[in-house]
Amino acid sequence: MLCPAMPTPAFPHDHTRDQWDRRITIDGEEHAYADQLVWAGIATTPGLPATVAPIGHSDEGLPIGVQNIGPMYEDRTPIRFAQLLEEAFGGFTTPPFEPSAG
Numbered sequence: 001m002l003c004p005a006m007p008t009p010a011f012p013h014d015h016t017r018d019q020w021d022r023r024i025t026i027d028g029e030e031h032a033y034a035d036q037l038v039w040a041g042i043a044t045t046p047g048l049p050a051t052v053a054p055i056g057h058s059d060e061g062l063p064i065g066v067q068n069i070g071p072m073y074e075d076r077t078p079i080r081f082a083q084l085l086e087e088a089f090g091g092f093t094t095p096p097f098e099p100s101a102g
Contacts, residue, residue, distance in 0.1 A: 005065035009058035049075040053082035
């Protein structure tokens with residue numbers, strides 16, 4: 001099964017506050033950082049194997065990934081599928097780096 005790895009492209013990581021207090025701005029609206037983790041639960045809640053693979057970039061050049069989820073006990077299946085995605089889409093490329101002011 002294919003689904004988003006995250007609901008947004010990559011974003012700056014904020015480790016200055018507790019995870020539950022962190023906020024992220026999406027389309028001009030603030031959201032709880034932890035809301036970004038919902039897609040991981042699709043695989044982890046039932047204990048299914050999953051692998052995230054890069055499939056492109058946002059208009060800003062930030063990585064976008066897809067999560068592929070395999071059948072129970074078939075850990076190698078999503079890993080192999082991620083390899084095929086890497087071949088098809090070119091794999092990971094380093095996003096632009098902007099050092100934080102702090």
